[in-house]
Amino acid sequence: MDDKPCEPRGRVRRRVLLASAGGCAVLGGGVLVLVPWGYGTPDAPAPRERALAAVTSGVPAALPDLAALVEERERHLKQHPRDARAWAVLGAARVEQGLRLADPACWSRAEKALRTSLKVRPKDNAPALRGLATLANARRDYAEARTWGEAARKLEPKRWTTYPPLIEASMGLGDDEETQKLLDRLTGLRSGPAVMARAAAVYRERGWREDAAARLADAASAAGEPAERAAYLERAGQLAWERGDREDALRHFQEAVRTDPDQRAAQAGQGRALAALGRMTEALSAYRVALAAQPRPEYALELGELYESLGLRQAAEVQYALLRERVRLAAAHGADEELVLGRFEADHGDPAAAVRRLRAEWKRQPSTAVADALGWALHRAGRSSQALSFAVRATEGVQGGGVRSALYAFHRGMIERELGRYGAARRHLREAVQINPYFSPLRVPQAKAALARLGEPSVQAGPESS
Numbered sequence: 001m002d003d004k005p006c007e008p009r010g011r012v013r014r015r016v017l018l019a020s021a022g023g024c025a026v027l028g029g030g031v032l033v034l035v036p037w038g039y040g041t042p043d044a045p046a047p048r049e050r051a052l053a054a055v056t057s058g059v060p061a062a063l064p065d066l067a068a069l070v071e072e073r074e075r076h077l078k079q080h081p082r083d084a085r086a087w088a089v090l091g092a093a094r095v096e097q098g099l100r101l102a103d104p105a106c107w108s109r110a111e112k113a114l115r116t117s118l119k120v121r122p123k124d125n126a127p128a129l130r131g132l133a134t135l136a137n138a139r140r141d142y143a144e145a146r147t148w149g150e151a152a153r154k155l156e157p158k159r160w161t162t163y164p165p166l167i168e169a170s171m172g173l174g175d176d177e178e179t180q181k182l183l184d185r186l187t188g189l190r191s192g193p194a195v196m197a198r199a200a201a202v203y204r205e206r207g208w209r210e211d212a213a214a215r216l217a218d219a220a221s222a223a224g225e226p227a228e229r230a231a232y233l234e235r236a237g238q239l240a241w242e243r244g245d246r247e248d249a250l251r252h253f254q255e256a257v258r259t260d261p262d263q264r265a266a267q268a269g270q271g272r273a274l275a276a277l278g279r280m281t282e283a284l285s286a287y288r289v290a291l292a293a294q295p296r297p298e299y300a301l302e303l304g305e306l307y308e309s310l311g312l313r314q315a316a317e318v319q320y321a322l323l324r325e326r327v328r329l330a331a332a333h334g335a336d337e338e339l340v341l342g343r344f345e346a347d348h349g350d351p352a353a354a355v356r357r358l359r360a361e362w363k364r365q366p367s368t369a370v371a372d373a374l375g376w377a378l379h380r381a382g383r384s385s386q387a388l389s390f391a392v393r394a395t396e397g398v399q400g401g402g403v404r405s406a407l408y409a410f411h412r413g414m415i416e417r418e419l420g421r422y423g424a425a426r427r428h429l430r431e432a433v434q435i436n437p438y439f440s441p442l443r444v445p446q447a448k449a450a451l452a453r454l455g456e457p458s459v460q461a462g463p464e465s466s
Contacts, residue, residue: 006097006106048072050225055092056127058134058164059194062227063100063262069093087117088127095135100262102294102326104333110135111334126155126162133165140336142172142365160190164198171205174367179205193219197232204239205368206402213239230260237269242404244436246276264294268302275306276438297326297340304348309441320348336361343373347442351380368394368403376411384418391415395428406432406439410447417450426454 045053047062051069054061061069073090077083091114098106114135117128129152136145149166156162163186170179183202186195200215216236223229237252250273256266268290274283287303304319323344327337338361345354354377361370375390391412395405413428429451438444 006103006109051093055096057194058161060227060231061096062260066093066097082120084117084121084125085127087113087120088131091117091131095138099138102296104330104335107135107139107335108333124155126152130162130165137165137168139334142169145169160186167198172367173365193222207404209239209243209404226259230256230263233259234263234266234269237266241272242436244438246273246438249273264290268299275441295326297323297337301340301344305442339370339373342377346377346380351377355381372408372411379415384415387415388419404435406436409435410443414450422454423457
């Protein structure tokens, strides 16, 4: 697949031009709203002003607003190529575009802009350093994100926007102690929806689902712009989905899309929830819409497995081919999609190759998600005795795993069953279907079949059978 332009569709650009028509003048890289003398309240912020406020605060921005900001920064930089701050803003906007469009080409352009900012201003350039940390997180290079983030913190230890990229990096590296310290520092410096959402992500990783849901509800209520609110609604939908509440998840996802029609993660979420509700035609349509605009490899994997569960093997293979192509494209632009590729290979490709990929990923960034994936890959490769320690790491809170994940519990239960630990297997397989009875169209039937084969424990059996 060829790289598509790192821009939203043409109709978005036209909307931006219409929405931004008004009296705005660009002065020294900033935007000045001109208000006629004698009038009171100025007009509402222009799209590029909204995007500027969002990207410099590290919150989601609307795609049309991002397009307006990128266009204005590029035009400004042609006249003022030594404006380090404008280069940093352009880079931050490109990172956000890459996330919203699932277009890794945006990240190559973002890196070029951010490094140009550092070249123009090598010292005391915290905005460029924060941008590079955010870029590294987007590429899932959490070690590099931490390096850039710490450099930014050294310059501006009291600026709250320094801390969200560091928190994301620490979570990706599985460093729970450092994550908590950084979150404490962030909440001591700032309150507000962006901070609430960041706290919710940390709480979710620890299994504090109710606390995470409460923070996200508050964040969505307090969000200033539709794109930001929609992002928090989508995350609330994820939490509802993880606890198996199909209807609540669907409501959150639908509201997110109504709030921001470009919220593609919520459209993929709708596909997930609709499939669980048995509304397959609508589910397939929702996935296709999400993938057309935001072709993330994990969406292709989900849709492929949904097709496979329906007996549509050829359609599933099309999605698996798309997954491989998106992973290759991401790698060409410096992004790390080894986790999703390892998960795919373990179940649908070469488990031994999955083990090799995920072992290398574990050395780079030993997070809970990687522990689960590596454990499952080892099991699928016939090495269940080695797999168990990783499955325990992913599911036991005392060892860093805190997410109440049905998939993680399923993986552990199947590994324990293979090892003859039938009591533990029964407990964890039951836990999987209790946490979320719809967690996977392929794995739920496997979990139920395994439980049926295990049967009920004998009253004369020892504790390992219960």
